[in-house]
Amino acid sequence: MSIPLDSGTAKKMFAFHCGNQCTWCDGCGDYGIWTAVKRALSESDIPPHGVLLCYDVGCHGNTSDKILGYRFHGLHGRVIPFAAGAKLANPRLPVMAFGGDGASFSEGVGHLVHGIRSNYPIAFVLHNNGNYGLTTGQASSLTQQGQPMNSSPNGIPEHTLNSMDFVFSLEPTFVARAWSGDIDMMTKVLKAAIGHRGFAFVDILQACPTYNDFATHSFLMERCYDANAEGHLPDDFAKARALALDTSKRIACGVLFQREDIPSFYEKLEPRKDKKTTAVEEVQIVDTRAWEKEFV
Amino acid sequence: MSIPLDSGTAKKMFAFHCGNQCTWCDGCGDYGIWTAVKRALSESDIPPHGVLLCYDVGCHGNTSDKILGYRFHGLHGRVIPFAAGAKLANPRLPVMAFGGDGASFSEGVGHLVHGIRSNYPIAFVLHNNGNYGLTTGQASSLTQQGQPMNSSPNGIPEHTLNSMDFVFSLEPTFVARAWSGDIDMMTKVLKAAIGHRGFAFVDILQACPTYNDFATHSFLMERCYDANAEGHLPDDFAKARALALDTSKRIACGVLFQREDIPSFYEKLEPRKDKKTTAVEEVQIVDTRAWEKEFV
Amino acid sequence: MTRVSLKVTGAQGQGVNSIGEMCAKGLKRAGYCVFGYKEYMSLIKGGHSSYQLDVASEAIESSETTVDMLVCFNHHGLERNAREVKSGGIILHQTPQWKFSKEVQKTLEERGVRVVYLPSEDVIKKLKAKPILGNVLVTSVVWALLGRKAEELKELVQEQFGHKGEKVIEMNFKCIEEGFAFLQTIENGKLKMENLPKPNLEWKDHLLITGSEAMGLGLIHAGCRMYCGYPMTPSSQLLSFVADMQNKTGMVIKQAEDEITAAQMMSGAMHMGTRAATGTSGGGFDLMTETVSLNAIIENPSVFILAQRPGPATGLPTWTAQGDLLLAVGSAHGEFARCVMAVSDAEDSYDLMSEAFNIAEKYQTPVIVMTDKQIAEALFTQKPYDQKKAKIDRGNLVTDPKALKELKSTDRYNPTAKDGISPRWLPGAEAATYCAQGDEHNADGSVDESAKNAVEQMEKRLRKMKALEREIAEPVLTKIENGKLKIENNDVDLDLLVVSWGSNKGVIMDALKGHKGQGRKVGYLHYTYLWPMKTERLEKLMSKAKRTVLVECNHGGQLGMLIQMSGGPTIKDKILKYDGRPFFVDELQSLLSAPC
């Protein structure tokens, strides 16, 4: 796979370079995602101090000290509301949130549901490796049935959650998909996500050679294709949904759905209309006398 | 609306009668649901001691001491896992769970998601009054946009969640809908739910004259119809989904979707295959010597 | 001190609160200090509820168990509350053909209680008024019984319903006149509540405000720009209040999908650099505790409001308790610096908000502010708030561009920082970046699992606790001399030392003002800061006091437990209440004077 970088991007990317050594397993898809994030930020002309990167807990969360930028590494399952709260306080700063499939479809599934329906202006990146990596390979909601896993020696008795149908049922304003081996594609969709007006859902199918032998690097490489290159336009909800759902033969990647005509959560806040400042800039003693009158 | 009861049912229903006075507001849809539940149980030949009724917290939860039967009144949003845990311990006892739209699509939305995908053999009844009744009328995820509510004087900035699309995205094995004014219909779908093999999702559109003036008794009365009577068969997933989703003109009620060919969670448990007893009956000191051998 | 009380009872939704509030406003404007206390059930409509006003021309912050006037919307009040009426008191009701039980009848007669039946329905029908105007009618009779003028009431009504147009006002006025006229027909127009003390005009311009509203204004005053909450009694009213104010204040208000979300959003907003708060009650707070722990390790200033009600579980949602003090101190896993403080009335519900943020930002750690249903929903007569007192202290927050440039990543969690307080700077600042790291980390937020680092960082974070302990105030002693209150800074000898916290303050003060035994030296030691726990002053005062009593609205005597846990003395003599009700002034007085 090709990673053509002009020298400017390379330099900007290097600004995100962190001295700490990566600790993922050999062949882990997190390496690719990590690279693509740095590249997408660089190509979006965002410097390290110009972004807040929020990480959930998990193997992917170990990115938090392998990259520069303002970073946050929070609690298992809770990255979306923290990122959303941060964004609402300072909507000028780009905010990205990263979470695993365990975090996002089990412990924190409520936050994903409400993050999408709230349309917070943040980019959410799903490190979808089909299992709980960091806790040594338990099943997530996205693990296939019939697959023996740590703590599920007989395979899971639950249905595997159809994540794309689920996400589309929440009327998202941006849905993209890529896989961890295709840095070009990841860079493209991440840039689009960063530029999106509301909540951007980016599903990255991530190889986990240690615990996931059903959706491996080569499996993904074989099936994933660039749907946009094949002519898919992301403006049709029903088509996008159908395309996202049908993974029986090939897996459509790229920006699958996007609409920019819906205001974000912040834009819908009545009290913030026409405000020139952000909440971060407004911290000061406020005189309450005018409002005390109605209590007299 | 007619409630034809033969004297046998009336007598059986009376067994559920509880001395405590109802405390709902005048015209509250909970009166109707309360009646229908008693009737459905009676017509299913279930005596009070033969059922566990689990209530969430909310106006609907105040049913817990207005009816007889083994009852449980738990925490806000948590009724589904409690009910599921109870059922797995004693799969012979019918277990019903009741929750509000606030409980089920906000605080406890993760439990609803996983309850459906786990296909626990319980009947879940949604008291869908489109708001947080008991805490005096705040918006729920199902409250319409543009509607000023307690704590949302400008209306909600979030999208209203499309509950039926959401539920169908989880591949449920049973979906029914009724409204709180139609006791016959409620009785019918509740009976079907009680008889279902896995997780039965019953959406009851509930009038709340105090806080909900968008989906009122008369609004519902006008729009709701018996889809089964009009020929809808509940065996086609796609048709059922489309029917459930399209509420623009009329609201389809009845058993919208049902399949009985999928084993419930309990049936899928490898270690419980061919077990004649329930976990409740198995509590005794177990000799562990045989299993200690592998540690020697 | 002369005090009178009147209580309105009825079914929820019948207008009990609106009558209570109208009377309160009228009385305050007429020159009285009013304390309003509500009781209601966890139902929407129909439950038995009451609104009691205790009124005096001096400061008052408590209720009595007995009342001078009882107003009953329906027969339940007549059944349940009639015995509460004092000698010479009045009962006003609207239940046709009501007959008391013989026993009650006898008691009432012995006490000389006058019972007035107001045929509201007939009057309203006669006037062709809407049923809702029954409230105004009842209020006008109460008003007349208080010996006040109809004009005062009309003024209030004009203010409140003026926007509804002239017709409405006209009808309201008619009801008021009818009410006054009605009273003329009773006992030759002579019936009146006699014991209302002389007014004191100092109260006229005070606010009548609940603890929740005071807290809301306090948050706004403190520069809080975002509030994330989730409805749960008794914290919901704070959420409603700041939400209702949002178009005026420009605050970001989020009713989140659950308490975890509310806590996380608040935390994100604080991390980004604004001031934000969240609030809930015990059950919701349980869910927030993991986030409390998170804020401790990332050293994120954060403010959690914990509004208590009786537990466990759903408990008694609309009643009061102080059962969550150990929760505030002991919950949230791991060991770290936290500050727990408790408001006591409308005054410090406002004042402590800026204090909470200042401590949170200075020590970069979670602050838990406790309140309870009693404070949150009681109506206080409150002096307009001092706008000059509060200052914003953002602690070691670096914002100067030059200083920012000089920062190194490793400054953020520098373990050698004085008092453990290292510089903090905000995402977006042109400076070296760091990781706000939830795993144990070293100076720049990189994960570091070494033993040495674990010790350094643990000690860094806990040194903040020591510094905080030095900074926060010892509990405050108020001495009661001849019925007057005075803050006493010396460790004086006392005959009776009462120790307590939170909402008990008002009733204790009121009780001690009337404490029997001339010349006895009594004092009240009030704990505003509960963690870290300071016990030195208590120790000194206690060693000199003849008798020390702990007063709490819980079963365990939790303040006492915390004092002991922190090496302080054991207070054996305890007055504990755990029935969902606050202490009443007469009740507490007799408990305090009982030998033990």
Next chain:
Amino acid sequence: MTRVSLKVTGAQGQGVNSIGEMCAKGLKRAGYCVFGYKEYMSLIKGGHSSYQLDVASEAIESSETTVDMLVCFNHHGLERNAREVKSGGIILHQTPQWKFSKEVQKTLEERGVRVVYLPSEDVIKKLKAKPILGNVLVTSVVWALLGRKAEELKELVQEQFGHKGEKVIEMNFKCIEEGFAFLQTIENGKLKMENLPKPNLEWKDHLLITGSEAMGLGLIHAGCRMYCGYPMTPSSQLLSFVADMQNKTGMVIKQAEDEITAAQMMSGAMHMGTRAATGTSGGGFDLMTETVSLNAIIENPSVFILAQRPGPATGLPTWTAQGDLLLAVGSAHGEFARCVMAVSDAEDSYDLMSEAFNIAEKYQTPVIVMTDKQIAEALFTQKPYDQKKAKIDRGNLVTDPKALKELKSTDRYNPTAKDGISPRWLPGAEAATYCAQGDEHNADGSVDESAKNAVEQMEKRLRKMKALEREIAEPVLTKIENGKLKIENNDVDLDLLVVSWGSNKGVIMDALKGHKGQGRKVGYLHYTYLWPMKTERLEKLMSKAKRTVLVECNHGGQLGMLIQMSGGPTIKDKILKYDGRPFFVDELQSLLSAPC
């Protein structure tokens, strides 16, 4: 006592654990008591990890900071751990051309440490074996160094890999022979670890078992038929173990979608009448606390396992701590009876499981069982469990059909029940029905908001606490006399009294056995039951002891805090450790003998 230790280090995933476990098994079978201690990082592969075995012919439950043999998979171990090798010790490694720094080289020479380079890769290549067999090769060299016979190892290998077919076994055997042959080439085949004590065959049939496995077996033994968990170190291994056992035990195992779910499902199952448990670590427990509170008010027996690791927040996931004791006692809103107990090793990890269920069922209230990473993952040499000791006590559970018929709904929460323990009967029973009510309720579970009822029910539930306090045992004193341990029931005079709880027990016992100062009377007081807290015995012993020391793996001295909170004495002399590591025996010995 003679004890030796050997430590295997390497990257996670390289086989450190498998070598450690094989050696442990071989040694135990050869007649040694083995204690295995693991260190690793919160990563999947590549982090530096170690497995240390401490070996003796007497009972041993602790590790030393120094080792007699160090086995290094890669150069990291050579860099980090070489200094830990004792005089006369051995280093076995496989890093070609390795050179120690001058300084280290000097130290090693001074200590007479022998360094052996095993060219594993070459050997494996030569044998055309799979790389994974490197582990067997290394083990065989270690085995030879220990002076043991190849046959013993072959037997183990046969047992473990026999099912993989003859070819595999053959290759394994070749590796073993090659390993033994290799050692013959070193120092004329004379190199050997000299100080392994004489074996004691009593250990032969003991189990080698981790605390998690012991707890899992204990649950199974106690009649626990359902386990609902959610992965979180160090509780995950318990979940994995019971899950792996499910097809044998027939238990219902549920990996839930989160901790709240796990706790609720457990609660539902207990309510229905089976025995069920849940387990988690601090952060997950925070989330479960609301459910703890629920179980308290509905009086539902329930068992929560809280496996500690260092916090706050994510903290140090794979390390150990005792920082959540205040959490266990203070978390969960409202006031209620709870029991907190702590396991200390593989013995009571098994035994206390039936105890926990018995208390939960007898008192119909939540029980919190504490463990920590040290216990959960350490390898203990454990006597096969007594199958006769445990009894099932289901308390006031009514199942007899006749008795059921006689029950009234109002028996369920009868507030006058002796000790607050009212009859409990199960859904489905042919009896009067009741409501397990999360709101405050009266006798049949109907909501009741009256003051009288609130007091009655609160007191009912808290009377259980008093009864529980009476029933549970005081802390147990073990006296150490001439290096021998003896349970002492009298309140004897002591020169040194050590007080602690949980995983410290083993290392304290080991440390005291070797405590210097002949004739000194030393004793260890172990707290198994932490809430309700009993302080009488401690008070007595402490008043007689020359010196009392509190030992804990936390910063606050939390057991000490609980003791004070409960009116017990203050232990000023504290040995606290909070670096994520357990106490090591030599470390503790020197801390205990230091003057203070």
